[in-house]
Amino acid sequence: MTQPPGPGAGDDEELLIEQVAAAYRPRARDELRYHPAWHDLDDAGRRRADEIARAMRKVEAALDPEGLSTTARAVLARIEGRGR
Secondary structure: OOOOOOOOOHHHHHHHHHHHHHHOOOOOOOOOOHHHHHHHHHHHHHHHHHHHHHHHHHHHHHHHHOOOOHHHHHHHHOOOOOOO
């Protein structure tokens, strides 16, 4: 996983990466939406966020009794009409 951010300007980038890697996404009606922080990262930051997100989803799925990540649960809830 990521290292804790050190002092200085890197803190902002680390925060953006963690926000993008997290499962939370602001709700949108009928459109796919990236986390707003995605647009503030450069290519390297986006790749790092993707790597972290993939690792986090694997851990979530391993801990879930049905083997689902939080992202999978959120998608299923919306399909089933529970996520409104």
